[in-house]
Amino acid sequence: MKVNLISDTITLPSPGMLDAMYAAKVGDDVFKEDPSVNALEEKVAKLFGKENALFFPSGTMANQTAIKLHTQPGEQLICDHYSHIFNYEGGGISFNSGVSCNLIEGDRGRINAEQVASKINPPDFYHSPLSTLVCLENTTNKGGGAYYEVSEIEAIRSVCNKHNLGLHLDGARLWNAMIATGQKPEIFGSLFDTISICFSKGLGAPVGSALLGSNEDIEKAIRIRKIFGGGMRQAGFLAEAASYAIDNHWEHLSEDHRKASELKDCLETLNYIQRVEPVDTNIVIFKLIDSIEENDFIKKLDALGIRFISMGQGKLRMVTHRDYSQLQHEYVLDIIKALKF
Secondary structure, three states, X not given: OOEEOOOOOOOOOOHHHHHHHHOOOOOOHHHOXXXXXHHHHHHHXXXXXXXXXXXXXXXXXXXXXXXXXXXXXXXXXXXXXXXXXXXXXXXXXXXXXXXXXXXXXXXXXXOOHHHHHHHOOOOOXXXXXXXXXXXXXXXXXXXXXXXXXXXXXXXXXXXXXXXXOEEEEEEOOHHHXXXXXXXXXXXXXXXXXXXXXXXXXXXXOXXXXXXXXXXXHHHXXXXXXXXXXXXXXXXXXXXXXXXXXXXXXHHHHHHHHHHHXXXXXXXXXXXXXXXXXXXXXXXXXXXXXXXXXXXXXXXXXXXXXXXXXXXXXXXXXXXXXXXXXXXXXXHHHHHHHHOOO
């Protein structure tokens, strides 16, 4: 049996999604004449209570556009040291926007209002970069799928308002957070200036993200997207997949969460596991005991058909997703319980 737990990005379109893509009405989105893209942008903007939205080929491109929207070269943003925008977007913050990062060592990728306030540079002290933006990630990738409580975001929003800072949300796995907590999309729309959301992770669409914001922000974002690589033409085939995923795949994320929790419970019983980090959604991060070589362990599981990755610093990661079946799940549980070291 082959099982891929490298990421929730490896999913393939479901039969219903393929039918929706095939039936999509398309046009030239560069001229804003693709009806499926227009409908998706209107749909997600309304869902989150934002004025407008813009479709992107990737979450990285959406995040980088948001950063450029909120900042000027030489300024500084505040984020957690685990943030995707800092670790996994190719240094785009400095390359695309000429902005530096003031990093916080938070809790599993989450930062709090007190920490944010402590990192804001005095605006009249011209020797330090001007603080202009705070970026949060929900759920946290490197933090193992941890999510924010709304009360903490509200406190951070208050700090941003007090110091005239923008607030952006990297919501690549925000869908998971909302399923895990029952939080509603509109609360995030009311708290953040801009939000990036991804359709190709837990929701299972093949490609695509969106940036949500005000009409003014999205008008500027169209120009920035052009600078970063332009628009897509008949992108409606992809937009229809994303729209189908919202309507039909979103609720199924609870199954991914259940399987991740069961993986955690199993790993915690094994004598070759040193530590398993808390599991809140669909990401399981664990560490082996010191006597076991990480690469040997990965190769051993790979030979048995189970793929996953190392995140460095001794952290191993498994990510559950909609194409990880119950039969595969039971196979993985049986295999890891039977391993001997």
